[in-house]
Amino acid sequence: MIRVGTDLRLRPVRGDDETAARAAHEALKADDFAFLLGYDPAEPWARFVQRRESQRRGQDLAPGWVPSTFLLAVIGPDIVGRISVRHELNDYLANVGGHIGYCVLPAFRRRGYASEILRQGLIIARAVGVDDVLVTCDEDNVASAGVIEHCGGIFESMVDPGDGGPPKRRYWIR
16 A cells, blocks of 8 residues: 555656646546646647746746646656645635645545645645645535645635636635
8 A cells, every 4th residue: 555645746747747647637627627737738748848837937927827836746657646836826816716726636536645735735835935825625525625624724715716616615724
């Protein structure tokens, strides 16, 4: 059995991740969830990787995007999930999206990986100067709410995202 916390690590997306990362993206399409943020299948993979690094540095940001660190959660060669740590909030993120977005691929769920991904992501958030971290999840995502609470999240409120989607639960981790 893999020991959660000692074997899982977060790292930047790399050029040699293309096949596995695209497969992860496809695996979450059924959940209507974007694994690769800002991904365009027609874009060369090297360009996608470069954009993620530029976004981390706050350079060449597309309208509506903020500086953020996008990392894969891996165990050895396997991609387990991903996290995006936003260094600051725009209006949408301050209301609905939060500082951190994460996911675990279906084949790796219910093993404690989400909690470890969020725990490590909180360290990154603090390293980029975010002390009070806003994390949100869909109202009906009981598993994610449990992960956020396990990592110290204090429920603040429920908000309507305004896009016809489910209400969002807002938590603060201090």
